[in-house]
Amino acid sequence: MNGSEHIDTGVVKKLRQMCHLTTIKIKEVEDEDGVGSKIFDRLLKCLGTPPTVTTLRVNTLAADKHVVAKQLKSELEKQYNDRDLQAGETVAVYADLEGQCRKGLKEEYRERKIYVGCGVMQLSRDQMFCSAQAPSLDDVLPELLFAQNLPSIVCCMVLDPQPGETVIDMCASPGGKTNHIATLMNNEGRVVALDKTAMKVEKVTNNLARWNLTCVDAYTFDSTKCSDENADISGTPPYPPGSFDRVLLDVPCSALGQRPSARNRMTLKSLQSYSTYQRRFIEAGVKLLKPGGTLVYSTCTITMEENEHQVAWMLDKYPDLQLDEQHPHLGDTGRPCKGLTATQLSLLQRYDPTSDTSQSKYFTDNDTIGFFIAKFVKKKEMDS
Numbered sequence: 568m569n570g571s572e573h574i575d576t577g578v579v580k581k582l583r584q585m586c587h588l589t590t591i592k593i594k595e596v597e598d599e600d601g602v603g604s605k606i607f608d609r610l611l612k613c614l615g616t617p618p619t620v621t622t623l624r625v626n627t628l629a630a631d632k633h634v635v636a637k638q639l640k641s642e643l644e645k646q647y648n649d650r651d652l653q654a655g656e657t658v659a660v661y662a663d664l665e666g667q668c669r670k671g672l673k674e675e676y677r678e679r680k681i682y683v684g685c686g687v688m689q690l691s692r693d694q695m696f697c698s699a700q701a702p703s704l705d706d707v708l709p710e711l712l713f714a715q716n717l718p719s720i721v722c723c724m725v726l727d728p729q730p731g732e733t734v735i736d737m738c739a740s741p742g743g744k745t746n747h748i749a750t751l752m753n754n755e756g757r758v759v760a761l762d763k764t765a766m767k768v769e770k771v772t773n774n775l776a777r778w779n780l781t782c783v784d785a786y787t788f789d790s791t792k793c794s795d796e797n798a799d800i801s802g803t804p805p806y807p808p809g810s811f812d813r814v815l816l817d818v819p820c821s822a823l824g825q826r827p828s829a830r831n832r833m834t835l836k837s838l839q840s841y842s843t844y845q846r847r848f849i850e851a852g853v854k855l856l857k858p859g860g861t862l863v864y865s866t867c868t869i870t871m872e873e874n875e876h877q878v879a880w881m882l883d884k885y886p887d888l889q890l891d892e893q894h895p896h897l898g899d900t901g902r903p904c905k906g907l908t909a910t911q912l913s914l915l916q917r918y919d920p921t922s923d924t925s926q927s928k929y930f931t932d933n934d935t936i937g938f939f940i941a942k943f944v945k946k947k948e949m950d951s
């Protein structure tokens with residue numbers, strides 16, 4: 568099947584508009600061989616399908632990763648062994664009188680049913696109910712494993728929070744990165760996690776409770792207002808400027824890097840509105856950062872307006888911020904952008920679902936969601 572067949576025409580139109588917003592201006596890059604169209608088709612195909620690689624993060628505070636890998640293998644093998652009904656086997660056939668029986672149910676169906684007779688399986692259970700041969704990871708070792716996209720994992724490693732530090736995750740829900748930050752800090756120090764609604768914050772606290780991570784204070788709060796000269800660092804937000812060693816700004820974005828994405832109802836106007844909204848989080852985050860501290864800005868989208876352009880704007884507006892090297896750096900570098908030098912672009916990390924990673928000097932198995940990471944350090948006064 569052609570990749571673009573996965574996506575409805577609304578998305579195709581939106582992506583064309585989005586490409587105009589970014590510097591992949593189709594007409595400009597299109598040559599006689601239709602290179603632009605090829606890039607565009609590849610983008611549609613990638614966004615319409617999930618990444619081929621699934622990444623799982625291990626709870627390194629609770630277990631050794633090699634031990635967990637063995638446990639996971641045996642859990643997954645159980646699922647394969649469970650697929651026991653084969654074509655040709657004789658089975659009892661019942662009619663469900665309540666119409667409540669779920670497709671593929673494995674336990675005995677206990678509602679009203681009537682015996683119809685004996686039948687012979689024409690397909691195996693596996694062929695009937697599993698479209699792909701991949702086992703399910705739902706509820707597999709939830710206290711030890713966290714299914715998380717590779718760039719999201721890299722993002723917190725780049726932030727590099729240390730035990731004992733004070734860190735703020737300004738857009739925390741559902742809490743995958745908050746959980747990772749607390750784990751990297753060995754559950755020592757203080758992490759403040761904010762999100763704007765109580766329901767979203769509940770997701771964060773549930774995620775933390777599963778791994779017994781207690782160094783996080785999660786609050787329902789509008790992060791764009793979380794810096795205040797008269798506030799106190801010890802309790803609830805807001806907080807005084809210069810309070811945090813590290814700030815994570817995983818901001819709300821157009822999420823055009825998310826995969827698979829079969830439908831998108833966003834209007835062009837709302838797509839264009841993200842960068843202005845994101846700057847409000849940036850303004851609050853930069854204020855909260857201590858001199859000498861680290862700020863990571865990230866999005867799961869591919870538009871330059873929300874990525875490289877934001878970095879150029881930040882460097883221009885805040886002379887005390889400078890880009891820093893990222894470790895690990897598994898994605899591409901930033902896209903050429905007015906206001907950023909080649910050296911600055913090389914410090915940015917972009918995961919582009921369309922990039923041909925077979926030639927990448929960084930990583931050859933780079934089939935991930937679209938993602939962007941920029942790491943800044945705030946100069947100490949004596950540095951300036």
Ligand SMILES: C[S@@+](CC[C@H](N)C(=O)[O-])C[C@H]1O[C@@H](n2cnc3c(N)ncnc32)[C@H](O)[C@@H]1O
Pocket residue numbers: 719737738739740741742743744745761762763764767788789790791817818819820
């Ligand atoms: C990209 S998601 C964060 C994902 C999260 N960091 C993770 O890894 O699980 C952005 C989040 O920002 C939150 N958000 C949007 N506006 C906000 C505001 N004014 N204050 C705080 N959080 C906000 C959204 O509710 C959403 O959960």
